[in-house]
Amino acid sequence: MSQYRTFAAADAVEYARQFGGVDNPNSLVDALEVGDGNLNLVFRIFDTAGVSRVIVKQALPWVRCVGESWPLTLDRARLEAEVLIEHGKFCPQHTVNILHYDPLLAVTVMEDLSDHAIWRADLVKGIDWPQAAGQLGDYLAQTLFHTSDFFQHPHQKKADVIRFTNPELCDITEELFFNEPYEVHARNAYPRALEPLAESLREDHELRVAVAGLKHRFYSNAEALLHGDVHSGSIFVAEGSLKVIDAEFGFYGPIGFDIGSALGNLLISYCAAPGLLPPREAADAREKRLNDVRQLWQSFAEGFLALAAEKSRDRALAVPGYASTFLAKIWRDSVGYSGTELIRRTVGMSQVADIKGIQDDAMRVECVRQAITLGRSLILLADHVADIDALIARIRQNG
Amino acid sequence: MSQYRTFAAADAVEYARQFGGVDNPNSLVDALEVGDGNLNLVFRIFDTAGVSRVIVKQALPWVRCVGESWPLTLDRARLEAEVLIEHGKFCPQHTVNILHYDPLLAVTVMEDLSDHAIWRADLVKGIDWPQAAGQLGDYLAQTLFHTSDFFQHPHQKKADVIRFTNPELCDITEELFFNEPYEVHARNAYPRALEPLAESLREDHELRVAVAGLKHRFYSNAEALLHGDVHSGSIFVAEGSLKVIDAEFGFYGPIGFDIGSALGNLLISYCAAPGLLPPREAADAREKRLNDVRQLWQSFAEGFLALAAEKSRDRALAVPGYASTFLAKIWRDSVGYSGTELIRRTVGMSQVADIKGIQDDAMRVECVRQAITLGRSLILLADHVADIDALIARIRQNG
Numbered sequence: 001m002s003q004y005r006t007f008a009a010a011d012a013v014e015y016a017r018q019f020g021g022v023d024n025p026n027s028l029v030d031a032l033e034v035g036d037g038n039l040n041l042v043f044r045i046f047d048t049a050g051v052s053r054v055i056v057k058q059a060l061p062w063v064r065c066v067g068e069s070w071p072l073t074l075d076r077a078r079l080e081a082e083v084l085i086e087h088g089k090f091c092p093q094h095t096v097n098i099l100h101y102d103p104l105l106a107v108t109v110m111e112d113l114s115d116h117a118i119w120r121a122d123l124v125k126g127i128d129w130p131q132a133a134g135q136l137g138d139y140l141a142q143t144l145f146h147t148s149d150f151f152q153h154p155h156q157k158k159a160d161v162i163r164f165t166n167p168e169l170c171d172i173t174e175e176l177f178f179n180e181p182y183e184v185h186a187r188n189a190y191p192r193a194l195e196p197l198a199e200s201l202r203e204d205h206e207l208r209v210a211v212a213g214l215k216h217r218f219y220s221n222a223e224a225l226l227h228g229d230v231h232s233g234s235i236f237v238a239e240g241s242l243k244v245i246d247a248e249f250g251f252y253g254p255i256g257f258d259i260g261s262a263l264g265n266l267l268i269s270y271c272a273a274p275g276l277l278p279p280r281e282a283a284d285a286r287e288k289r290l291n292d293v294r295q296l297w298q299s300f301a302e303g304f305l306a307l308a309a310e311k312s313r314d315r316a317l318a319v320p321g322y323a324s325t326f327l328a329k330i331w332r333d334s335v336g337y338s339g340t341e342l343i344r345r346t347v348g349m350s351q352v353a354d355i356k357g358i359q360d361d362a363m364r365v366e367c368v369r370q371a372i373t374l375g376r377s378l379i380l381l382a383d384h385v386a387d388i389d390a391l392i393a394r395i396r397q398n399g
Numbered sequence: 400m401s402q403y404r405t406f407a408a409a410d411a412v413e414y415a416r417q418f419g420g421v422d423n424p425n426s427l428v429d430a431l432e433v434g435d436g437n438l439n440l441v442f443r444i445f446d447t448a449g450v451s452r453v454i455v456k457q458a459l460p461w462v463r464c465v466g467e468s469w470p471l472t473l474d475r476a477r478l479e480a481e482v483l484i485e486h487g488k489f490c491p492q493h494t495v496n497i498l499h500y501d502p503l504l505a506v507t508v509m510e511d512l513s514d515h516a517i518w519r520a521d522l523v524k525g526i527d528w529p530q531a532a533g534q535l536g537d538y539l540a541q542t543l544f545h546t547s548d549f550f551q552h553p554h555q556k557k558a559d560v561i562r563f564t565n566p567e568l569c570d571i572t573e574e575l576f577f578n579e580p581y582e583v584h585a586r587n588a589y590p591r592a593l594e595p596l597a598e599s600l601r602e603d604h605e606l607r608v609a610v611a612g613l614k615h616r617f618y619s620n621a622e623a624l625l626h627g628d629v630h631s632g633s634i635f636v637a638e639g640s641l642k643v644i645d646a647e648f649g650f651y652g653p654i655g656f657d658i659g660s661a662l663g664n665l666l667i668s669y670c671a672a673p674g675l676l677p678p679r680e681a682a683d684a685r686e687k688r689l690n691d692v693r694q695l696w697q698s699f700a701e702g703f704l705a706l707a708a709e710k711s712r713d714r715a716l717a718v719p720g721y722a723s724t725f726l727a728k729i730w731r732d733s734v735g736y737s738g739t740e741l742i743r744r745t746v747g748m749s750q751v752a753d754i755k756g757i758q759d760d761a762m763r764v765e766c767v768r769q770a771i772t773l774g775r776s777l778i779l780l781a782d783h784v785a786d787i788d789a790l791i792a793r794i795r796q797n798g
Contacts, residue, residue, distance in 0.1 A: 149618040154573060155566045157618070162561050167554045174553060178715050205720065212721035215713075219548040219556070220621045314614075316577050321604065322611035 004061070004074060004105055009033065012043035012056040019100035019109045020045065020054035028053060039072065039248070044114065052114045054099070059106035059248075073168045076248040077106035083164065083250030084110075086225055091142035094135055096236075096245045113243055116236035123232055123269045124357050126277045126285050133292035135242035136235065136262055137299025144255045145307040147225035150317050161222050166251040169228070170218075173249060177340050178215035181347035182208055190347045190372075191365045197372055198347055210379045214336050221254035221333075230258050231265040231341075233352065256333020259300060263334060264341025264375075266292050267395065268354050271342075271371040275358030290392050297334070297388045301327055335391060336382035342375030374398045403460070403473060403504055408432065411442035411455040418499035418508045419444065419453035427452060438471065438647070443513065451513040453498070458505035458647075472567045475647040476505035482563065482649030483509075485624055490541035493534055495635075495644045512642055515635035522631055522668045523756050525676045525684050532691035534641035535634065535661055536698025543654045544706040546624035549716050560621050565650040568627070569617075572648060576739050577614035580746035581607055589746045589771075590764045596771055597746055609778045613735050620653035620732075629657050630664040630740075632751065655732020658699060662733060663740025663774075665691050666794065667753050670741075670770040674757030689791050696733070696787045700726060734790060735781035741774030773797045 007015070009031035017025035027047040035042035035057075043056040059077040081101035088095040097111040119132060149157060180187055182202055190198050201207060227234075228249030236243040270289040273282040308323030317323075345352050346368045355371075358364035377398060378385075385391050406414070408430035416424035426446040434441035434456075442455040458476040480500035487494040496510040518531060548556060579586055581601055589597050600606060626633075627648030635642040669688040672681040707722030716722075744751050745767045754770075757763035776797060777784075784790050 149615055154570065154618065158564050158566050158569075162564060165557050165561060167557050170557075171553065183714070205718070208715075208718040209720045209724055212715045212718050213724060215715045216548055216721075216725065219553065222619045222621055315582070316607075316611045316614045319604070319607040319611050321608045322615075325608055325612060326615065 006060070007041060007043070007056070007058050007105075007107065009043065012041075012058075013045055015107060016043075016045040016054050016056050016109060020056075021099050021109075022047075022053055031056070039076075044112065052112050054112050055110045057108045057110065061106075074106040075103075076166070076169055077101065077108055078103040079164065079166055079169070079250055080246070080248035081108045083225060083227065083247035084245075086147065086160075087139075087143040087227070087244070087247065090146035091139050094139035094242050094244055095143075096243050110245075113236045113238075113245070116238040116241065116243060118233060119235040119237045119242075120232035120265070120269075120353055122237065123289075124272075124276055124353050126273075126281050128285070128288050129237045129242075130288075131240060132235070132237050132242050133266070133295035134299040136230075136244075137296045137301075138303055139242070139244055140230070140258055140262065140296075140300045141303025141307060143227070144224040144258060145304050145311070147252075148223055148255070149314055150308055150312040150323070151314075153313070160225060161252045164225055164251050166228070166249065169249045170251055173228070174215065174218065176348050176350055177344045178211055178218065180349065181340075181343045182211060187349040188347055189349050189351050191361075191368060193365045194347075194369060194372065197369060201343070201347065201372070201376065204376070207376055207379055210336065210382065211340065214333070214340055214379070217254045217333060218257060222252035223255045224252065226250055226253045226255070226258045228253070228258070230261045231352075232269065254333050254337075255330045256335075257337050259297070259330065259334035260337025260339075261341050262296060263293055263338035264345070265352075266296065267338060267342055267374060268345055268352060268371055270395070271374060272354035272358060272367050275360065275363040275367040276354070290395065293395070294388055294392060297331075297391075301331075304330075331385075331387075332382050335378050335385050339375040339378030339380075339382065342371045342378070346371045346375070370399060405459070406440060406442070406455070406457050406504075406506065408442065411440075411457075412444055414506060415442075415444040415453050415455050415508060419455075420498050420508075421446075421452055430455070438475075443511065451511050453511050454509045456507045456509065460505075473505040474502075475565070475568055476500065476507060477502040478563065478565055478568070478649055479645070479647035480507045482624060482626065482646035483644075485546065485559075486538075486542040486626070486643070486646065489545035490538050493538035493641050493643055494542075495642050509644075512635045512637075512644070515637040515640065515642060517632060518634040518636045518641075519631035519664070519668075519752055521636065522688075523671075523675055523752050525672075525680050527684070527687050528636045528641075529687075530639060531634070531636045531641050532665070532694035533698040535629075535643075536695045536700075537702055538641070538643055539629070539657055539661065539695075539699045540702025540706060542626070543623040543657060544703050544710070546651075547622055547654070548713055549707055549711040549722070550713075552712070559624060560651045563624055563650050565627070565648065568648045569650055572627070573614065573617065575747050575749055576743045577610055577617065579748065580739075580742045581610060586748040587746055588748050588750050590760075590767060592764045593746075593768060593771065596768060600742070600746065600771070600775065603775070606775055606778055609735065609781065610739065613732070613739055613778070616653045616732060617656060621651035622654045623651065625649055625652045625654070625657045627652070627657070629660045630751075631668065653732050653736075654729045655734075656736050658696070658729065658733035659736025659738075660740050661695060662692055662737035663744070664751075665695065666737060666741055666773060667744050667751060667770055669794070670773060671753035671757060671766050674759065674762040674766040675753070689794065692794070693787055693791060696730075696790075700730075703729075730784075730786075731781050734777050734784050738774040738777030738779075738781065741770045741777070745770045745774070769798060 012031040017028050030046040031043040041058045044052045045054045084098050099109040101108040227247050234246035266289050273285040312318035411430040416427050429445040430442040440457045443451045444453045483497050498508045500507040626646050633645035665688050672684040711717035
């Protein structure tokens, strides 16, 4: 039994030799800490030829960006590893491979993906990965169907709801998605010029009621084992390949939350493009993002329905036609949660490179304004957007 | 630490002396086993004056009606006691008082209610308790609001979802409510004359899809700590008093399931009245049951909204107007689940005295037919019944 201690580079190398599954462990000689998140140390482990071979990730017992003032459970390392192992059972092609994890050290050893790019970084640069949205939809269909009541035995599902109970990380989502952007809050980070718009959100009664419903379903709709934080920064892409990482927010929740988070990130990229790229490239990028939105939903929806038709094990839920009835609920939730993602990334504290990378202040304000108004529309219209075509029409209408 | 052993009468007396909270324990001298359920021993403990003073209830490790062939977790004694203790915190006036429980012996000591009648027994006899439905609505409002996300801290709620995970008893509901009545199944117990009607349920595609949705929400909508088996046989009534017992099916589920179970039992009584009572009394009893249906819903709805307005602790869910939006979801679920209760009590194995007590065979078949067709209508119309007036109109329309 190992006790928790924070890893230095040498510890990470030693650990990778032991658990990295590398043929010649002694060839591993160096480690570089590359974490740009706030919650973890992330070491790339190099061999004698200077090639990165494996990743050693350790959870820190606090949120790094604010020092030691916000302590956070180390159990999230277990949760992250176990969610990824579970998702890997059902979608190995799009889930980062977990080689080893130690719950007491809060350390996970996983495959190195340094031949991949982080999707968000490429979106910011205007680099397109045309297969990525469809592959992400496939990941979502596989992982969410196979952990749902359609497929899991009721006893196994109930045991997994317990195993993946994640109070502290859910706390963060509950606050940052559903509370703070709709309140006066010190952590909000929208441009001062948009104070009137932020105030109008706080005073939009219908919006607040809709957000309450989304929060309530986040609390209470244990539909599938979610990744819990699907965004373009937790997705690696390469030629023909997509890998999802960083599942520490995983828990049993509403399927539409994962879909909506993914859609919302594509829409942030859509809103930010005019601030990041020259006009013609920006227009092209926006069309590509709308196409990604369509691909993602269609790939998810077709995948989910096909799996439900072939592999449903619950006798009642397997009745023909029920999966598509439930898909309509997922759709409404997805549209609503995509709106909350747009707003928490712009009004709230969880700012992203798509927005922060816009150099021109006035342009950045306009892009943020567009993201906020789109987010508000999607939350308000979630129950009334008939299908993916109607959604895309509504996005274009936003400007 | 005590090991499990099945109690004889003498054990029950000894136990009651120790844990019954009676001033003079040695005055307890006799025990009578009165359990008419299939799952438990229930001892009434008498004093030297022959007065029943306290109840000792022990869970059996199998379902009694089928011998030892259907083993069942003894953990249900813990679940029952803890659900009742939890509900008693929020609605002591309508929850049986738990004096002591021992998880290893699966024994619970509780207050004696022999000055009360079982509501179902009086309904069968045509005896009216005009305050009961309103009091039951109050019990449901208090217990379901206070264990919901409106009131519970998110960490406490998540811990309680774990504490009240109830796989084996939920199994029974999942099978008996949502599967068997819609299949050819050996446990179904409808009259042979209704085979065509039972077959029409099995072949009603729209009905099966609606039932799948109700089952799915039973699996996945962890809205509040339900009693899980609210029916007129688990409710004691007396002048001005109502006490709910038998919470071993309790778990975190959809609020409408408890409401719908309660409504469904009133509607079974409504359907059975012409078979149990002379025509004029039957007509009178039916009006009273419809009034009970109205009282129960109104008392619940008004209570829930008042509590939400006064005591909601979640900042987002507390926004004015959200509770009534959520109440509309509870209403739809309640109507649907009331339909499944009608069908599982008539087509399925869980037959009740209201129906079994009808002496005339042809009349019994007609009452069962009415209950089944009403149940089917309510399941199919659940999303389209605007309010309690529309529900009552729909019930009258059924004949």
